[in-house]
Amino acid sequence: MSSESEVAVRTAGLSVHYGRIAALENVDFVVTKGSALGIVGPNGSGKSTLLKTIAGLKAPSSGTIEVFGASPRALAPGTIAYVPQVEAVDWTFPANVYDVVAMGRFPRLRALARFSRRDREVVNEALDALRIGDLRDRHISQLSGGQQQRAFVARAVAQEPGLLLLDEPTTGVDAATEDALLALVRRLVAGGLPVVMTTHDLERAGEWFDRLMVLDRRILAIGDPDDVLASGAYAGIREHVHTHGHLRSDRAAEHS
Amino acid sequence: MIDLLVAPFHYEFMQRAFVAALVVGTLCSTIGTYVVLRRLSFIGGGIAHASFAGIVVAYLKGFDYYVGAAVVAIVTALGIGYVNRRARVSLDTAIGVLFTGAFALGVFLMSLRPTYNVDLQGFLFGNILAVSRADLLLILALSAIVAISLALLYRPLLYTSFDPVVAEASGIKAGAVAYALLVLLALTIVVSLESVGIVLVAALLVTPAATAYQLTRRFTTMLVLSACIGAFASLAGLYASYYLHAASGATIVLLVTAMFFMAMLSRLRSRRAV
Numbered sequence: 001m002s003s004e005s006e007v008a009v010r011t012a013g014l015s016v017h018y019g020r021i022a023a024l025e026n027v028d029f030v031v032t033k034g035s036a037l038g039i040v041g042p043n044g045s046g047k048s049t050l051l052k053t054i055a056g057l058k059a060p061s062s063g064t065i066e067v068f069g070a071s072p073r074a075l076a077p078g079t080i081a082y083v084p085q086v087e088a089v090d091w092t093f094p095a096n097v098y099d100v101v102a103m104g105r106f107p108r109l110r111a112l113a114r115f116s117r118r119d120r121e122v123v124n125e126a127l128d129a130l131r132i133g134d135l136r137d138r139h140i141s142q143l144s145g146g147q148q149q150r151a152f153v154a155r156a157v158a159q160e161p162g163l164l165l166l167d168e169p170t171t172g173v174d175a176a177t178e179d180a181l182l183a184l185v186r187r188l189v190a191g192g193l194p195v196v197m198t199t200h201d202l203e204r205a206g207e208w209f210d211r212l213m214v215l216d217r218r219i220l221a222i223g224d225p226d227d228v229l230a231s232g233a234y235a236g237i238r239e240h241v242h243t244h245g246h247l248r249s250d251r252a253a254e255h256s
Numbered sequence: 257m258i259d260l261l262v263a264p265f266h267y268e269f270m271q272r273a274f275v276a277a278l279v280v281g282t283l284c285s286t287i288g289t290y291v292v293l294r295r296l297s298f299i300g301g302g303i304a305h306a307s308f309a310g311i312v313v314a315y316l317k318g319f320d321y322y323v324g325a326a327v328v329a330i331v332t333a334l335g336i337g338y339v340n341r342r343a344r345v346s347l348d349t350a351i352g353v354l355f356t357g358a359f360a361l362g363v364f365l366m367s368l369r370p371t372y373n374v375d376l377q378g379f380l381f382g383n384i385l386a387v388s389r390a391d392l393l394l395i396l397a398l399s400a401i402v403a404i405s406l407a408l409l410y411r412p413l414l415y416t417s418f419d420p421v422v423a424e425a426s427g428i429k430a431g432a433v434a435y436a437l438l439v440l441l442a443l444t445i446v447v448s449l450e451s452v453g454i455v456l457v458a459a460l461l462v463t464p465a466a467t468a469y470q471l472t473r474r475f476t477t478m479l480v481l482s483a484c485i486g487a488f489a490s491l492a493g494l495y496a497s498y499y500l501h502a503a504s505g506a507t508i509v510l511l512v513t514a515m516f517f518m519a520m521l522s523r524l525r526s527r528r529a530v
Contacts, residue, residue: 055425077427089419093293094475106415107426111408139473152422159426 004069006032008163008194009054013063016046016053023049025218026063031163036185036195038209038225040202045216047198048085051165054196055082067163078107081161083152085168085198091141097151098136101126104158126158129187131180146177153181157188164188166197182208205229264498272392273384273451277490277508279399280448284457285464285486287406287444289479290437292465293417299336299438301458302351304445306332306358308454311379312365321379322394325449329442332358337438341431382453382505384494391450398447402440409436414475452505459509460486463516470519485515 009031016024024046031037039047052058053065056072067075081104104126105119127133130150135143143151149169156164166185170178185208189195197208205212205225212225214233221233264270291300307329314324332354339350366376378386387395406413415423416430424430441461448457468481493508500507 057421057425075427079427080425082422082425084421087419088421090293093418094469094473094478095418096474099475100418103415103418103423104426106411107423107428109411111411155422161426165425 007066007069008033009065009067009196011063011065014053014060014065015062016049016058017061018049022217024053027215027219029213029219029222031194031196033194034189034192035210036189036197036208038205038212039196039198039215040200040205040212041215041220047215048167050215051082051167051196051198054163055080055165057082075162078159079162080165081156081159081163082165083149083156083167083169085171087148087152089140093140096137096139097132097143097147098123098127100140100151101136101154101158104155107159122160123158126154129157129184130154131176144174146173149173150177150180153184157184161193164193164195166195168198168200170199170201202229260499261495264495269385269387270498272387272389273504274491274494276384276387276392276395276451277494277504278487279395280451281460281464281486281488281490281508282483283399283402283444284448284452284460285482286479287402287437287441288461288463288465288486289468289475289482290413290417291441291461292469293475294437296437296441297458297462298348298351299333300441300445300461302336302355303329303332303442304449304454304457305355307442307445307449308379309358309362309365311449312362312376315376316365316369322446326443326446328358329446330439333438333442334435337435378453379449380454381503382449382451382456384451384504387450395447395450398443402443402447405436405440409433413437452508456505456509459512460490463509463512464489467512467516467519470516470523485512489515 007030009029011027011029014024014027015022027050029037039050041047049058053060054067054072056067056075065072067080072080102115102119102123105115105123109115109119124133127136130153132147132150132154135147135151140148140151153166153169156166164185169181173181182204185195185197189210199205199208201208206229209225211223212228213222214220214228221228221231265274291297307325310324310326310328311321312324313328314321317324335354336347336351339354340347412423412428412430412433415428416433420430420434444461445457448460452460464486465478465482467485468478472478472481489512490508493511494504496502496511497504497507
């Protein structure tokens, strides 16, 4: 097992309910620093709920979750960066791309503190990393879906978080955005950042992740992506795909 | 021309009125930026109406009506915030129930008094010329508290106004920020009651910010522009009301409403030109 100082996320017997409906049951896993964990599973399998629980937005109904050894709500501001699947923001809000990415610096800034030169540099680097530097002055309502997604990932990067949570960042975006995100995630992970990300894209799981979790309320499998994909758990999910057609996968498409 | 501008200042009560108008106009339109962007305008009107009950109780019991108004306004603001977060009643319904109920309580208590009182009616539409020296000091002190708090909360307020979920995940206490804003909104309304009145304060909270929103797509610009529009409309409206012998609160609100429609028209025209 990994040493405690290397653990970013640890859950034990984690269950989460919406009212009386269980979204997650008895989930145990560990994410270490400098590794990317991918989560796949059908719609309604609890993937987004798991990310929200790690982010401290949803409280466990039983079991524990620790991020860097503490409750997610007790962490220093700026520790967790979360990019939700659907950004439920007001797109008419008076903000351009730079303004949105600059918000990533806010959690760590003290009240009345100046937005420093370093803050501006980090924001510009995040814009460049997502290749949206040329869109910085554009109002957020004038972005494509892929550009919106990149702006929100850039905001998370500008936060310089200790843990990055991405909820299906590749769903509904163009190939260029997907490639930019993949390169970015691998670079961040190589730099020591732990990343937890949900996806529907099984094909490229090996490129994205160090470990892959198959989730359907419970963990069906977790481990090396290739091993997990070759395992029966993946077949079970594929069965699910054929019956419900939820997952986007070229291999699944060939069979249908 | 100079005489025209200076003339009102011969009277001490007009000097106080101008200071009060400037402070109240700037404060309302600054916090109004958040009211517009977070869609709290109905809440502003609700808190203002509910505070009438506090004013009446304070009047009947013989203590300072600012205290009565402040207590009821803050309790109403927190109550609305709580209902909004916890209950299964939609927000506009909750406000509709709370503020009409509290307002009715004020009217009911007032009607029990055999002698109808004109003072209380002043709170409905405001009477900025009646601002006393003590009132003005209280207005300045409360305004300073609200302004400093808004400055301290600038970034959490901006982030949670735009994206409360992600802000919360990043460690900003979005719920606490929302409650703090409601309390500051309640204090702003209390500060404004004497000068613009319960019925018209909602306009000062919304219209300057809505006007600024027509003219810019940057948050900071909107905030500054809204404050300037509110300050200008308050001063110009007070001048106009002085020379027209018209009600000051209503004149200020009519002026800022005219500015809103001008801004909207200019935006529509520029959009067509593109």
